[in-house]
Amino acid sequence: MKKIIGLFIVLLCFCTAKAQQTEVRYLSGTGPDHTVKWDFWCSSGMNSQKWSKIDVPSCWEQQGFGGYTYGRYYIYKEREKEKQYDAYREHDFCDEYGIYRHRFDVPDTWKGKQISIVFEGVMTDAEVKINDVIAGPVHQGSFYRFSYDITDKLKFGKKNSMEVTVKKQSADKSVNAAERRADWWLFGGIYRPVYLTAKPRTQIEHIAVDARADGTLRTDVYLKNISKGQQVELSLISCDSQLPIGRQVCGLSTEKKQTLTTHWNNIKTWDPEHPNLYRLTMRLLSTTGDVVHEITERIGFRTIEFRPEDGIYLNGTRLLVKGTNRHCFDPETGRTISRELSLKDALLIKQMNMNAVRSHYPPDTHFLEACDSIGLLYLNELCGWQNSYSTEIAEKLLPEMMFRDVNHPCIFIWANGNEGGWNAAVDNRFADYDPQKRHVIHPWADFNGLDTRHYPNGTDNMYRLERGHKVFMMTEFLHGLYDRGQGAGLKGLWSKFKANPLFAGGFLWAYVDEAVRRTDTGQMDTYGPNAPDGIVGANREKEGSFYTVREVWSPIQIHPLKITSSFKGDFYVTNDYLFSNLSECRMKWKIMRLPVPQVADSPVCLAEGGVLLPAIQPGEKGTAHFDLPEKFFNGDVLELEAYNATGDTVCNWTFPIKNNRKYFAEYR
Structure with a gap:
């Protein structure tokens, strides 16, 4: 009985935690390697004028529907130079459109929540119907996430229908001018994922952060249906170490948009050479301290200035x-x-x-x-x-x-x-x-x-x-x-x-x-x-x-190097990193013997080892060194390869130890 009660408590906690978070249910796949079949009808071009199936998300041309058009064709057409592009005029997409249909379930447990349908990207105009009711205004613009609140249009615990009409060219001339008269292939379709989200009615709708290098975090919080006396809890975890950084609680007013300012100690800043990231979780608390809704964003602390x-x-x-x-x-x-x-x-x-x-x-x-x-x-x-x-x-x-x-x-x-x-x-x-x-x-x-x-x-x-x-x-x-x-x-x-x-x-x-x-x-x-x-x-x-x-563009630059009989293993390097000391990197050397013509096919490594790099700051010049092996001058080529702090190759270089005259003289 104790085990059953314990299990019930765990399940209750799990359900409560799930209810506090934004729940997501995909109606499409998540990408080209994971798709869902929807019903589809295309107005013209390949496989048109008949209902069939299509993978979602996808570009319908790449699924064998409609026709191909390049954006510049319309530019040239407008300049009356279309004759040289006749090979690409087999299909004019001006009136091409597609109709998608799909049926989906909405669980009973979502009753009382705000349900939205989210489209990550549709080319180009999208009209959405849920259970034969228009979800909202036609969306125009290909590269943007958009959504509709469809709570009042759904049947909970039952099958729901969706129909999306997508027009390849927009009804708005400025959208076509901005997106379709361009130097790229023009595609049509629901080409990015589609999903449902379920949130509590009282919710954190959105946050926008200014996480600065000194640890100051200013957060614009957008709230819905907030009550007097509610609070928000902020917690921070390092994505690298998974260690918690801290927790802070801030009071709220009843405004829809509020700005919260907090400060966090022992922060590692984000830059292209040290991309330190943190998980910021915000929990909206009721007046009794219960978690009403929570969201998590991945952020980096850095200060951008122009x-x-x-x-x-x-x-x-x-x-x-x-x-x-x-x-x-x-x-x-x-x-x-x-x-x-x-x-x-x-x-x-x-x-x-x-x-x-x-x-x-x-x-x-x-x-x-x-x-x-x-x-x-x-x-x-x-x-x-x-x-x-x-x-x-x-x-x-x-x-x-x-x-x-x-x-x-x-x-x-x-x-x-x-x-x-x-x-x-x-x-x-x-x-x-x-x-x-x-x-x-x-x-x-x-x-x-x-x-x-x-x-x-x-x-x-x-x-x-x-x-x-x-x-x-x-x-x-x-x-x-x-x-x-x-x-x-x-x-x-x-x-x-x-x-x-x-x-x-x-x-x-x-x-x-x-x-x-x-x-x-x-x-x-x-x-x-x-x-x-x-x-x-x-x-x-x-x-x-x-x-x-x-x-x-190598951040480690080797100055012009010519190996002579007096070479002792020293050469100049410059640190072209912006944020890293050269001591964070390492370099290896190899002495290679090139293959003898008509005798050997592959070079032979005579010796290898590590280069001592100078601990110089960005923009500084210093001397790197390695001890020459005994057989150094028996080799034909010196190879150098540099690695960054994560072990990835930065660049490699080769320098002849012998000039071509000496090399060929040895193998006559």
């Missing part, structure tokens, strides 16, 4: 951004990206010794989570390829982006559009949703104290960047298609700009080739020369520029 005519600072250190532009893209699944691919991309970008990423729209949440975890700065952008949303649309989409992404420590700047796609009417609205007041830019423009000129060339542009008084950070440069690869010219251009103390870095264009494997032909298609030419291939194959970028 100092005019000076630089962008993180935790008091001036940033030098080494970044790339990345799209959420997979050749097989289009814009539907798995968590595994997001992590793979983040790691590949990190392997190139980059510390930052940018794209033209909010990415999948799991990519931002990867950037938080491994240490990549992120420049998050309200979409606007070269045209802007109308103010009416921008006022709706901006809070959707901000509410979803505001707490990610990786985000260091907000961008309002791109290359003319700026709606200045919402510039000041970013700060309404961001307690950190991160800087807002117009990519390609000299705006708000930050010059972000793209593809600098010509006397005027170079003079503007080299002799101007503004901080400058190129949000795009060295175009992979037009500048003959992103490694070509990087070293010279980078050293030229880096000499200027107002230089804050830049973002290469672009990270990945965007060739799509078409389901109608089975072929990989780049739309002629248009799909961006990336540093890695569509399947993430490393190309030549990958290794060039890695070496040019």
